[in-house]
Amino acid sequence: MGETNVKLASINPDAQKARDLLRIVIVGHVDHGKSTLVGRLFHDTGSLPDGKYESIKAMCERRGVPFEYAFLMDALQAERDQGITIDTSQIWFKTEARDYTIIDAPGHKEFLKNMITGAAQSDAALLIIDAAEGVREQSRRHGYLLHLMGVRQVAVAVNKMDLVGYEQEQFDLIEEEYRDYLRSIGVEPTFVIPVSAREGDNIANGSKSMPWYKGPTVVKALDSFLPNAPLVDQSLRFPVQDVYKFDQRRIIAGRIESGSLKVGDKLVFSPSNKTAKVQSIESWSARDDFTPPTEAVAGESIGITLDEQIFVERGELISHEEDAPIETEVFRARLFWLGHDPLTAGKSYKLKLGTFETPVTVQKVDRIIDTSDLSNSESEQVERNQVAEVTIRARRMLALDEFTNNGRTGRFVLVDNYDIAGGGIISMEGYADQRSMIMATKSTNITRVEHGVSIEERARRNGHKGGVLWFTGLSGAGKSTLAVALEKLLFEKGYSSYVLDGDNVRHGLNANLGFSPEDRAENIRRVGETAALFQRAGMLAITSFISPYRSDRDRARAAAGDSFHEIYVKADVETCKQRDPKGLYKKAIAGEIKEFTGISAPYEEPDSPNLVIDTAETPLEECLEILINYVERNFRV
Amino acid sequence: MDRLDQLESQSIYIFREAFNRIENIAMLWSLGKDSNVMIWLARKAFFGHVPFPVMHVDTGKKFPEMYAFRDRYADEWGLKFLREECPPIEEVDQSLPPAARSAARKTAGLKKAIEKYQFNALFAGIRRDEEATRAKERVFSPRGQGGQWDFRDQPPEFWDQYKTDFPPGTHIRVHPLLHWTxxxxxxxxxxxxxxxxxxxxxxxxxxxxxxxxxxxxxxxxxxxxxxxxxxxxxxxxxxxxxxxxxxxxxxxxxxxxxxxxxxx
Known part of the structure; x- marks a missing residue:
């Protein structure tokens, strides 16, 4: 009995409680001393297994090489031979405050994918710069990528201070240069610390050689960082990972990425837009006294059953009704590319967005970003290890968030053949959420009334069929000029036709709409519906709108059916700029108009228009002749 | 959620990803503490079921306590249990040191079992903190035809997006406990x-x-x-x-x- 008591008393009361764990990634230019710093960190915090230091020392003597702290990390044979860290490696150490996982990420450019792998798993980063060499290409690249990967807690260690005589001046120069760079990409490093990993200055212990430095050691700096917390307070995002039917229950399984849900909540599944209520939250436990939970929060892998047997499958994104994710077929992204083959405009890849997978096409490579000076360049391709902004289009509706709104559902990866070849974060800049368009029918109890006059009777009376001539093209391409001239010619030939023009409808029908992406989409939706009414009334509606987005034009086509004719009024941006009938290009270039199509917002060319009128190459009279012939051929009864 | 809750949730996520994306998968059961936790987590992931075979590659040289444990819990936990024997030690590379030879024998037994059942993937309960080489592992780790691991060229793995696309004939190890200590x-x-x-x-x-x-x-x-x-x-x-x-x-x-x- 007495002995048992002694034993219990010797147990640390904290031992039952799991200690805090922080995952840190260590990055920096090759040979700036990452592995050495890690080895030193282990040694100085007393975290090395017994005999490890001695065994590595003995190994060095056997091989006749001087001992290096780096050998502690680089335990692999191949790495010792090459002298560089090949893969990301994890190792645990402890301070008094908590436990750490160190993810050592290689600095060699070729091994960027391993650095990404490391950074993605970390709560915070320690970035190392060689005091003698200063800020290098990889120092900047790694800083940029950390930001892109969503790592927000960054400490910078200026290493090898012993090689520059522990001079404050050299340190200050590097600190200023690197802080400037990080600030330009929106990162504020918490600490910049002068260290010598080899000599042990400012790692776990302070430095006698640098009395001028008053800040924390590396260990103190790390202890001040916080572990990433699940996004409990954000909107519910719960991707369906699988649907199980192991027994009588039909369980929808997945992990809550953000927010929370409870039994009875009404849920929306996107992009199918089905709804159902949570009937139960399922969970397995071996305990007899177990009661199933009635609530679940971000970070938990759970299962639910629904009150209705709706068909849902892996990939749907569950949310509440009031703050559902964006639905779109197209988005913009800032991505890093790791593929063996370059990312190429027009090429198809597999998109993995949470648990959803679908083929996508790179619609455009908008710009390549040089991470060392943040300059831009244009290209059709993104090479391995480059960062770029691109526009990506799927063949079906996607449910997603902007990265700035949700760090977990606002990111994706691309698969090329069998390999994950890139990752990126999502922006919807210039593109509209399609959700309100899809959910457009809000009214219930509505029935269509049968008309007394048939479409054929109207066509016979008018001498021509009804239709929609949908003019699309850049501002200044000549849409309005052609539309108005065509209307007059058709009138003279006995057609009833009417031009719907952008500025005109905004005075009345669409007076309540502005120029946000959603309002622009609604503007086009209403015009599409109106044109379809004209068509059903037996008239030829000629619409003259830039209508730059395929999804908007597709919706207008769906409203009018087979009598929708897409006519691409084509002229290059340079030609349109020179024409500039309303002086809009001048204003857009000066920055007075934001998101101006062709200048600062995209124009998506029609995939397969019914007719292309090239106004840059063809005189007006000839264009009109083509149009008249086209109408006579397609609409005359 | 405390640390154990987070670890559990991550492991469940990995189990469900592998079960959804890979056909014909099985779990390796070494009877040790780690693989027992692994079975437990599978039951959590699949609501009390372990919906794939659980396989013990038997060297015949385990402790009697281990065999007794295996026989009891294979039954009690309702496992689809498979026992596969390793080839005799004489068939293994004689140039290896004795203990490595035992391990090589187990590897040979494993290869034989994979071949026999045509498993595309196996869950294995290794952890990064066990050993320096395992620290470099991926959660979804592709192997060559003979089961070899190319640690020099591993796929990137980030944002819980695991490599789930493979050319035919690839064998995959899935490591649901990789992040545990x-x-x-x-x-x-x-x-x-x-x-x-x-x-x-x-x-x-x-x-x-x-x-x-x-x-x-x-x-x-x-x-x-x-x-x-x-x-x-x-x-x-x-x-x-x-x-x-x-x-x-x-x-x-x-x-x-x-x-x-x-x-x-």
């Missing part, structure tokens, strides 16, 4: 009251920290007779977990070579 395993075993083989607890000043074949596995000095005492011991020890596993120590890169050739 030895202390985590014990703390979770304690919290969940997961059954454990007695060999892990100290008798006469010695206990097994890691269980393998009885001829090449040795106990460490310890007075820990309960899980809390084991956890307390691990928090202060500087002896590595696999120090009692002879095969790791025969040469500098013994373990790495074993793994490159398909050992767990």
């Amino acid at each position: 030895e202390v985590d395993i014990w703390a979770y075993t304690q919290r969940e009251q997961i059954p454990t083989i007695d060999l892990y607890f100290a008798k006469d000043g010695k206990r097994y920290r890691s269980l393998g074949d009885k001829d090449i596995t040795f106990p460490v000095d310890s007075t820990a007779t309960t899980i809390p005492e084991i956890i307390e011991e691990l928090r202060t020890t500087k002896i590595s977990e696999r120090s009692g596993r002879a095969m790791d120590h025969e040469s500098e890169d013994a373990f790495e070579r074993l793994r490159a050739d398909g050992y767990l």
